[in-house]
Amino acid sequence: MHLLVFAPGFEAVNGIREMLEGLGSKLNGDGRPTVGASARDLTARLLDIDEACMVVPAHIWTLWYGMLGSKSGFDALDECFGDMTVHIPAVETGLSSDPEMNWGVPALAGKTIVSFSDAHSLPNIGRELTVFQGDADYRGLAAGLKENRVEQTIEFFPEEGKYHLTGHRKCGISQSPGETRFSGTRCPECSRPLTLGVLHRVEELSHGESPSDQRARRPYAKLAPLIELLAYTMRKGRAAKSVGLAYHRICDELGGEIRVLTQAGYDDLERVGGEELATAVTKVRAGNVDIVPGFDGQYGRVHPAG
Template identity: 30%
Template sequence: MDLHVHIGRSNNGAPVKITASRELTFANIARECKYRKGIDIVGIVDCASPEVIDDISQLINNGEMKPLKEGGLIYQDKVTIILGSEIETKEKDGGSSHQIAYFPYFEDIKEFSKALSLLVTNVSLSSQNCKISAQEAFQIINQLGGILIPAHAFTPHKSVYGNCVKRLGEMFSRSTLKKIPAIELGLSADTEIADRLKELAKFTFLTNSDAHSLPKIGREYNIIELEKANFKEMLLALQRKEGRKITDNYGLDPKLGKYHRTFCEICNYTSDSNPPVYKCEKCGSDKIVKGVFDRIVEIGDYQQSFSPPHRPPYHHQIPLEFVPGIGKKTLNKLFDYFGTEMNILHKASYQEISQVAGFKIAQDIILARKGLLKLSPGGGGRYGKVKPKEKIYKEEDLQLIF
């Protein structure tokens, strides 16, 4: 399950998420999840756009998509789609953050679109500023039968912890916090880092891709245990009720995220000393973009991570697009042979990959799988980088590693 995928364009070419690929249409996302990514449940977060609503109507009318009785849509009897809308809220002190509203039924998202059109400048575009607080947004979403989840909760721009408050109680009422089932970690954080905050122990953690292009779908995802793939069951899993739950989080090593460490805007230096960093270690400037890791250490309750018993394992993964040497041609060859990216990243053997993509790429994929590649941390809006192994292993070494 990946619950945060954007739409770049509607089917007729109208812009929805300006910064997202025009290949990200509603139908293309569903196809990518089915045929290339191996994603069973996908949350599409721009469904309140009237142009997207029209696209959904067409897919339902032509039979490609069917509404599910317990919420959500099913694409070609394979991929369950959760209808969502990412919005920007604003607090009284000036801080802004992104929230995602998820709704069970198509009629619900259409009603939310009407409500949203009264608050934003252009309801057709994604992540618009609603000019209301997160608490006020929750009340609208809740009244329409939806749920609210804070998006990429620690990023320095547009997030609850990164740009607004040190504690969620400063934004939401106690009764509201009881109805928020989960927190989205974002690409620059993981469970170990986030569980330095005591108040997060009661929340389920979500690892979602925030995809702005088709290849980025599934770069973070969740393994979810439920009876059937629909909205009702998904919500039970987020609430950890009736045996439903998230059993595993898969995400980037947070060093690869765009905002993991503090970044200097003057000399473009990404910090590597112990967090939190408040000034550039290289030039001394205080014109910085504070990193997610630095922010969590700054506001955390614990010096070391302390996870509650219900917290599932977090598995670091390095998506294929981060692995050096893998271009579009090689990527297509891998997909043609193995089917989905999940099979390549987590199941295919070294010998199988080497037959398709060559010795060096196979080596780096397996080393990435085992956490044995060095990473340089990202910051200031720039992704971290994977450093390929210069050493070519001997046959006897390969047997020990692989």
């Protein structure tokens, strides 16, 4: 299971490094040390090192490595964190879900809902993000997480995820949760077990109960990455050199990707990126998109409506 760990300073970080090495973790491997301890025990050890440390379960719906993923073995926070549950301020929705999908899950009541990059590589930094109220320091961040002082989050369309719907890729079968409830969890073509999607799992844990407290909800925006919009409007692959050049030129001129996607005016977008891009960005902002949801390891597709 993947966890995000926040530390108030380098003294705490050094303590954490020592603790992880003591548990046999290889810290210089790939940036995500594997730790031989439960999430509950790790949280207790982190708080022992410095009580200002914070732990947030990462991308909670991911099949294997998310706390509530269908293969994780946990159906609720306290099954995973036990007596440490009160010290978990927030949960990360991950690329595969948006806040609304989480609002109806009783197991998450009272926890702040946040989105971060799940970066793994440099270009992915900021692909999802949380705007907090208050000061831009550790104390402000702690208050943001613990007191739900979230201004808004910026998300992908969860349908783009590889496991949004339930399905069987080989047979080209994908199903909504309603269809699976009706026809069962085996592939109607070949009778093999279907790979259950995130949406199915979220509905499973929602129990049809009343959704979360309205006051706890925060606004969010769903965006498509600029590189994908450029690839789409330029009719090229996202790795094409001309797409990369256009990406950097537009970001340089308009003040970065987030600004391009959320704030830049139509006229500026048209001047710098052309009419098709300006239209595409405007359509995505308005949620005016065509969606083919992902399933069973196949990425979904989101395009400006044609």
